[in-house]
Amino acid sequence: MKSTLSPDRTELKERWAEYKLANPKTRIRDAAKALGTSEAELLATGLGESVQLLDGDFRELMKEMGALGHVMALTRNDHVVHERKGVYQNISFNNHVGLVLGEDIDLRLFLGDWKFGFAVSENDRFSLQFFNSFGDAAHKIYLTEKSNKEAYHALVAKYLAADQDVNLFVNEKKEKEAEPEEAAGLAKSAFQAEWLALKDTHDFFTLLRKHKLTRKQALRNAPEGYAHRIKPESMKVLFDALSQSELPIMVFVSNPNCIQIHTGPIKKIFVMGPWLNVMDPEFNLHLREDAIDEAWVVRKPTEDGIVTGIELIDKDGVMFNQFFGKRKPGIPELAEWPALIEQHSIQF
Structure with a gap:
């Protein structure tokens, strides 16, 4: 069933569609900045179409990630993107801190602020994408040609949020203060x-x-x-x-x-x-x-x-x-x- 978008999401969806036409090669993270929103909010304009909202304890979901087989793990910040293919293995958690210690995929996870999760299907490319309370990407997992698609769809069904017609509310970031060159009072x-x-x-x-x-x-x-x-x-x-x-x-x-x-x-x-x-x-x-x-x-x-x-x-x-x-x-x-x-x- 398709979501009925709120006026705000409808307007953002229209602005993004126009932006993509003018800037077809722009990544969604950069588009979000240009449009004055967050990546999570931009992605959520696809709810009911190519995007599904996930719910539940993301620790439990991550523990099942090995079932997907060979995937691509993606972690990035403002300046660098790290993409590593392999299998999620040796997954463990101590409260909200997790470890993935596979031969290929090696992660330290800090799930205390993993706020939103989505299953995304675009041009026959499937992924699980997680965002923090500011709407910034925390971690993404993309299927490859070697992945187990049946396991992916089973996971999505298991953690699918009951309500797919939601508005996301993200925290506002504080302006970064310029740090002093000198360390006052340093011994x-x-x-x-x-x-x-x-x-x-x-x-x-x-x-x-x-x-x-x-x-x-x-x-x-x-x-x-x-x-x-x-x-x-x-x-x-x-x-x-x-x-x-x-x-x-x-x-x-x-x-x-x-x-x-x-x-x-x-x-x-x-x-x-x-x-x-x-x-x-x-x-x-x-x-x-x-x-x-x-x-x-x-x-x-x-x-x-x-x-x-x-x-x-x-x-x-x-x-x-x-x-x-x-x-x-x-x-x-x-x-x-x-x-x-x-x-x-x-x-x-």
Whole structure:
């Protein structure tokens, strides 16, 4: 049964239809910004047609995701899109924090603000899409030619909301405040000593909270030799070097609701407009180079030795992309990784 759209949704649907005619290649996230709405609200204009609203505990739905077989997991933020194909395996939850620890699909899920879920069918492409209370995409799952469509339709039927004729109400975002360059009142020597005493990379977040530091402030006050800036254009040079070396790396992309990780080599690299792209069979990355305000090489001590990462930060101070050499707890990082960074990054 088709939904009867409210006047507001009817008007938004008409505006989006006009926008798509004028801008046929624009992604829905960018269209939402241009139209002064959220992606979730824009998608909801298709309720009763190509979109179905989901309901229930999304933790339970996610636990069943393995039944779909081979799919494509997509996590993005404003500046980078991470797409990884594979199977959802080893899915577990501790309250609203979830783990997916498959060989290919590797996720950290923070479901405390997964507000809306939709099943979407467009041009014979099926997906499950989840959004937070601000209407921003948290995580999306697309069927591939290898997926189990019967399992998908069974899941949609199981979690289908009884009322499909609803208006979405999203929270309004606060304006981002410009962060101060300097860290007022920082006990710098104590901070640096605690940095040097780190045992695990995850403890770095605790260190920042303890000293009330933003990411940029922390990196600017790092111990000597533990953080330095490289030019943003280094990323294309590094990607090309990685492609040639076939060195396996870890690529982290995060938003407030999900972290998605690719582990392995990257091979096919090309630039299209502002986008630096990885286009491999099982992994795609789309990175807006012009969004990189600062790029840092960061070294953190662990019980397994130094771990070297590249951190990309936007003009608002948000770290939106991280890169590491392939490693696991108990195994030191690959020596080739910091060597490649040193050889191919462009220094200030």
